[in-house]
Amino acid sequence: MCLAVPGRLLSVEGDDPAFRLGRVDFCGVKKTVNLAFTPDAEPGEFLLVHVGFALTRIDEEEAHRTYQYLAQIGALAEEGLAPPDPNGFATLAEQGLAP
Amino acid sequence: MKYVDEYRDPKIALAVTGEIARKVTRPWVLMEVCGGQTHTLMRYGIDELLPPAIEMVHGPGCPVCVTPLEMVDRAIRIASLPDVIFTSYGDMLRVPGSESDLFQAKANGADVRVVYSPLDAVKIARTNPNRQVVFFGVGFETTAPANGMAVWQAKREGLRNFSMLVSHVLVPPAMRLILSSPLNRVQGFIAPGHVCTVMGYREYEDLVSEFHVPMVVGGFEPLDLLESISMLVSQLEEGRAEVENQYVRSVNPEGNLAAQNILREVFEVSDRQWRGIGPIAQSGYKLRQEFADFDAERVFDVGDSHAEEPKECISALVLQGLKKPVDCPAFGKRCTPMTPLGAPMVSAEGACAAYYQYRRHATAIA
Numbered sequence: 001m002c003l004a005v006p007g008r009l010l011s012v013e014g015d016d017p018a019f020r021l022g023r024v025d026f027c028g029v030k031k032t033v034n035l036a037f038t039p040d041a042e043p044g045e046f047l048l049v050h051v052g053f054a055l056t057r058i059d060e061e062e063a064h065r066t067y068q069y070l071a072q073i074g075a076l077a078e079e080g081l082a083p084p085d086p087n088g089f090a091t092l093a094e095q096g097l098a099p
Numbered sequence: 100m101k102y103v104d105e106y107r108d109p110k111i112a113l114a115v116t117g118e119i120a121r122k123v124t125r126p127w128v129l130m131e132v133c134g135g136q137t138h139t140l141m142r143y144g145i146d147e148l149l150p151p152a153i154e155m156v157h158g159p160g161c162p163v164c165v166t167p168l169e170m171v172d173r174a175i176r177i178a179s180l181p182d183v184i185f186t187s188y189g190d191m192l193r194v195p196g197s198e199s200d201l202f203q204a205k206a207n208g209a210d211v212r213v214v215y216s217p218l219d220a221v222k223i224a225r226t227n228p229n230r231q232v233v234f235f236g237v238g239f240e241t242t243a244p245a246n247g248m249a250v251w252q253a254k255r256e257g258l259r260n261f262s263m264l265v266s267h268v269l270v271p272p273a274m275r276l277i278l279s280s281p282l283n284r285v286q287g288f289i290a291p292g293h294v295c296t297v298m299g300y301r302e303y304e305d306l307v308s309e310f311h312v313p314m315v316v317g318g319f320e321p322l323d324l325l326e327s328i329s330m331l332v333s334q335l336e337e338g339r340a341e342v343e344n345q346y347v348r349s350v351n352p353e354g355n356l357a358a359q360n361i362l363r364e365v366f367e368v369s370d371r372q373w374r375g376i377g378p379i380a381q382s383g384y385k386l387r388q389e390f391a392d393f394d395a396e397r398v399f400d401v402g403d404s405h406a407e408e409p410k411e412c413i414s415a416l417v418l419q420g421l422k423k424p425v426d427c428p429a430f431g432k433r434c435t436p437m438t439p440l441g442a443p444m445v446s447a448e449g450a451c452a453a454y455y456q457y458r459r460h461a462t463a464i465a
Contacts, residue, residue, distance in 0.1 A: 001162050001190060001448060002135050002241040002293045018252065034218060036248055037358040048349060052216025053245040055296050055355060062348050069320050073142065
């Protein structure tokens with residue numbers, strides 16, 4: 001229940017800190033995530049997401065490893081996510097969102 | 100994927116277990132508090148890789164497991180009211196109350212919906228202005244800021260049809276209860292990594308100075324746990340007791356201040372009942388008076404009810420690390436994940452369910 005899933009922040013919308021939202025890529029599945037607890041997060045960074053909220057920023061290598069781990073233990077479905085795309089996280093350029 | 104899997108590399112795992120074996124000179128009893136960590140330990144058989152001198156006991160850190168029976172009964176009662184949409188994290192649906200569960204309520208016609216985020220529940224309230232939308236707010240400190248933010252947003256938007264059935268619990272008071280018991284056997288703790296991502300670990304330093312017990316804030320992957328155990332063994336063998344942080348990649352000493360601000364604004368600390376354990380003073384959150392309109396227990400007259408756990412269930416002892424699941428005569432026989440007698444068999448993160456799934460062959464350890 002305390003699991004958190006890593007994703008890459010693609011874009012940010014909104015100026016109000018409490019309602020600031022990010023589009024986050026979870027290895028192919030894109031979801032909207034609340035950024036109230038990571039007010040400094042910027043597109044391109046990796047976030048650890050728990051029940052729709054980013055809890056902290058993590059580095060890219062950690063994000064990949066944790067994602068594979070969660071896929072292996074079958075925890076992604078619990079968070080409403082599909083198994084990881086074999087190509088890993090899309091880059092911003094691939095999303096048409098070059099930084 | 101290009102990244103090497105070093106946190107699950109068996110060679111590194113063996114190196115760490117070898118290091119632990121070299122350091123150990125006498126028996127130590129260690130507890131992982133978080134249910135997610137219990138699950139990893141069982142799934143990867145980490146406790147069986149350790150030298151026999153290290154005994155792992157499993158803590159109460161599974162929010163689904165410790166949500167009181169009465170609260171599940173209240174959830175079912177609210178969900179069954181006409182014009183209510185009851186929303187919940189998926190894990191809570193098959194938790195048995197005293198007579199039924201939320202799945203059963205749904206089968207009987209209640210509008211029960213699984214959401215992945217409390218904000219999804221707020222969205223449902225926005226789009227269904229003529230229905231009352233209730234969210235089952237369970238969880239430890241990891242989840243409480245998200246649930247708190249949902250209430251905060253609902254108030255700011257002036258939503259009149261959203262409320263939360265709050266059943267939030269806190270980790271440090273449960274650790275204090277375990278440490279204060281005259282029967283306590285735990286000599287070192289793995290503190291929960293994501294709870295500390297939110298809260299930092301100052302509260303754990305207080306516990307360490309009070310009880311002189313080492314603690315290591317640990318992550319959730321197999322090697323995280325092995326490293327945490329190794330750090331605890333070093334402290335114990337050297338006679339040190341301090342808080343160390345194994346999960347540095349996510350946890351800093353002060354935690355997430357933005358999340359803590361929302362917790363303070365929306366919730367106040369209150370006494371809470373823990374399933375299997377009983378009441379623990381100042382061990383959870385309730386909504387502050389300013390948010391009373393969003394408190395489902397006030398919005399709906401749910402009454403006061405008391406329900407008894409089955410007498411045969413030894414979950415109180417399991418959740419405090421005093422007994423192992425396999426010590427229970429009902430384990431795997433009258434109590435299984437499909438027919439749970441008590442809290443730790445309910446959720447996949449509960450100690451009994453983890454033993455049932457990965458250690459059915461185990462017999463009681465004398």
